[in-house]
Amino acid sequence: MSLLVVGSVALDCVQTPQGSVRDSLGGSATYFSVSARLFSRVGMVAVVGRDFPEEHVQFLRSRGVDLSGMERREGKTFRWHGRYGQDLNDAKTLKTELNVFDAFRPSLPAAYRESQYLFLANIDPDLQVSVLEQVNGPRLVACDTMNYWIVSKPEALKRVLKRVHLFLANEAEAKQLAQEHNLLKAARALVRMGPSIVIIKRGEYGALLFKDEAVFWAPAYPLEAILDPTGAGDSFAGGFMGYLSARGTLGERDLRRALIYGSIMASFCVEDFGLGRLGSVRRHEIRERYALFRSLTRF
Amino acid sequence: MSLLVVGSVALDCVQTPQGSVRDSLGGSATYFSVSARLFSRVGMVAVVGRDFPEEHVQFLRSRGVDLSGMERREGKTFRWHGRYGQDLNDAKTLKTELNVFDAFRPSLPAAYRESQYLFLANIDPDLQVSVLEQVNGPRLVACDTMNYWIVSKPEALKRVLKRVHLFLANEAEAKQLAQEHNLLKAARALVRMGPSIVIIKRGEYGALLFKDEAVFWAPAYPLEAILDPTGAGDSFAGGFMGYLSARGTLGERDLRRALIYGSIMASFCVEDFGLGRLGSVRRHEIRERYALFRSLTRF
Numbered sequence: 001m002s003l004l005v006v007g008s009v010a011l012d013c014v015q016t017p018q019g020s021v022r023d024s025l026g027g028s029a030t031y032f033s034v035s036a037r038l039f040s041r042v043g044m045v046a047v048v049g050r051d052f053p054e055e056h057v058q059f060l061r062s063r064g065v066d067l068s069g070m071e072r073r074e075g076k077t078f079r080w081h082g083r084y085g086q087d088l089n090d091a092k093t094l095k096t097e098l099n100v101f102d103a104f105r106p107s108l109p110a111a112y113r114e115s116q117y118l119f120l121a122n123i124d125p126d127l128q129v130s131v132l133e134q135v136n137g138p139r140l141v142a143c144d145t146m147n148y149w150i151v152s153k154p155e156a157l158k159r160v161l162k163r164v165h166l167f168l169a170n171e172a173e174a175k176q177l178a179q180e181h182n183l184l185k186a187a188r189a190l191v192r193m194g195p196s197i198v199i200i201k202r203g204e205y206g207a208l209l210f211k212d213e214a215v216f217w218a219p220a221y222p223l224e225a226i227l228d229p230t231g232a233g234d235s236f237a238g239g240f241m242g243y244l245s246a247r248g249t250l251g252e253r254d255l256r257r258a259l260i261y262g263s264i265m266a267s268f269c270v271e272d273f274g275l276g277r278l279g280s281v282r283r284h285e286i287r288e289r290y291a292l293f294r295s296l297t298r299f
Numbered sequence: 300m301s302l303l304v305v306g307s308v309a310l311d312c313v314q315t316p317q318g319s320v321r322d323s324l325g326g327s328a329t330y331f332s333v334s335a336r337l338f339s340r341v342g343m344v345a346v347v348g349r350d351f352p353e354e355h356v357q358f359l360r361s362r363g364v365d366l367s368g369m370e371r372r373e374g375k376t377f378r379w380h381g382r383y384g385q386d387l388n389d390a391k392t393l394k395t396e397l398n399v400f401d402a403f404r405p406s407l408p409a410a411y412r413e414s415q416y417l418f419l420a421n422i423d424p425d426l427q428v429s430v431l432e433q434v435n436g437p438r439l440v441a442c443d444t445m446n447y448w449i450v451s452k453p454e455a456l457k458r459v460l461k462r463v464h465l466f467l468a469n470e471a472e473a474k475q476l477a478q479e480h481n482l483l484k485a486a487r488a489l490v491r492m493g494p495s496i497v498i499i500k501r502g503e504y505g506a507l508l509f510k511d512e513a514v515f516w517a518p519a520y521p522l523e524a525i526l527d528p529t530g531a532g533d534s535f536a537g538g539f540m541g542y543l544s545a546r547g548t549l550g551e552r553d554l555r556r557a558l559i560y561g562s563i564m565a566s567f568c569v570e571d572f573g574l575g576r577l578g579s580v581r582r583h584e585i586r587e588r589y590a591l592f593r594s595l596t597r598f
Contacts, residue, residue: 215595217505253598256598257598
């Protein structure tokens with residue numbers, strides 16, 4: 001497998017000012033994989049319960065996601081209930097039920113252990129490490145996290161950061177973890193924790209990539225309607241890592257373009273609830289939006 | 300005069316987490332002129348009181364700003380007291396003293412009446428109109444405003460908007476005036492109020508320009524330290540209008556580059572209190588930062 005992700009597969013209940021969904025297919029590994037698969041082969045390490053609908057399995061297979069690392073176990077699937085206000089940049093978590101994820105100790109299929117690109121999606125940092133340790137010399141390891149782990153398991157998270165090449169965080173989380181108000185200083189503080197590349201996601205304000213002294217700024221695509229921001233960050237990571245995995249090189253130009261592909265995939269994700277839009281994106285639509293991104297920033 | 304601004308010349312008291320200043324030279328016309336003068340000749344329509352220090356007059360003259368439209372009247376100079384929290388994007392106005400601005404009815408010097416480029420800086424919309432009416436067929440009229448006028452004089456403000464080509468507003472003000480949460484829809488609603496070009500300023504998140512169906516996104520320059528955001532929007536407008544005035548054409552490429560020059564001038568402004576940095580910017584520094592902006596968004 002060229003690209004591997006460990007993260008959650010979930011059933012989501014989401015409310016936004018534009019509507020709501022119940023028991024919708026979600027989770028960080030889901031959004032990441034569906035996004036990345038438009039660029040590269042991708043395998044998923046995750047766990048679901050007995051209640052996980054077969055139609056979701058079929059959907060992921062139909063998108064071309066390799067599920068040989070997705071276990072099905074006794075118990076219920078991970079569930080997340082969230083709500084967004086008019087400011088769609090921040091989700092309020094109403095309830096999280098870990099369920100089968102609580103005792104999940106993944107053991108990777110042999111084919112996954114040689115993955116070159118590894119994404120440790122937002123999940124317990126101890127679980128991120130246990131997957132990282134089963135992959136033999138990956139070329140690029142990236143990780144995400146969330147405020148919950150920054151507060152509840154800061155030491156475990158810092159151990160993960162020491163071992164990854166790239167860290168993605170949203171702006172508030174980056175500042176919280178770095179304990180620094182200024183974004184540039186926060187990014188530099190995060191680099192000192194281990195990763196040589198730091199990406200700060202800013203929702204509708206775009207994303208910034210920091211590497212050595214270079215800073216690269218990707219816009220967010222201005223949309224007439226944002227229905228549901230859930231999964232935007234993981235779709236972003238999927239476009240970013242999927243492009244790099246397909247490209248096979250890690251030069252500065254590759255990273256810059258990967259950041260644009262990440263922004264493109266996030267822009268599709270938020271156009272509908274759940275995977276409504278992301279799940280039906282076609283490659284020519286990605287090319288068209290790439291041209292629009294160019295026109296957005298050219299001067 | 301090729302470029303004319305009407306706006307405030309003020310004595311500011313400003314507190315930010317990084318420090319504070321008292322009775323510092325400020326005001327929308329001041330920041331605009333000092334910024335624009337690096338690109339183009341600029342004249343200022345404004346009023347100061349008997350207490351306005353001669354050193355400030357000398358400073359503005361030394362920067363090359365034409366002051367033949369700046370009146371000195373009985374009474375005290377306009378004063379603004381403001382405070383910024385750790386989120387430097389929003390100023391809290393502690394006190395505004397209109398003083399000599401209260402009864403100001405400008406009469407433009409003859410040389411000002413043929414100005415081709417006119418900026419109606421943030422000031423009473425009735426005053427904006429009275430200046431607009433004294434200029435003969437200007438080529439480009441732009442205006443700014445603030446939440447105070449949106450709330451207290453919405454009808455007068457809408458009369459101004461009907462008569463300008465370009466409107467600049469910060470994100471919160473644009474959404475407030477358009478009564479629309481989505482930025483793209485807000486920009487389109489503002490275009491329906493009159494101006495064919497709308498610029499939304501987003502502080503450290505950059506700026507967006509809307510014209511017909513085209514959208515252009517300018518980043519903000521990431522800075523290690525933002526000492527004082529006061530004047531950033533007017534410095535932005537000064538770079539934007541100054542560049543266009545010097546350029547003499549209004550094509551899409553001109554507007555895009557003007558937006559970058561606006562962002563550059565705002566980035567200098569916030570690096571120090573008051574005019575500490577903006578007042579000493581040299582042309583080669585603008586060229587250097589232009590190259591940095593290119594590197595920031597190239598992909």
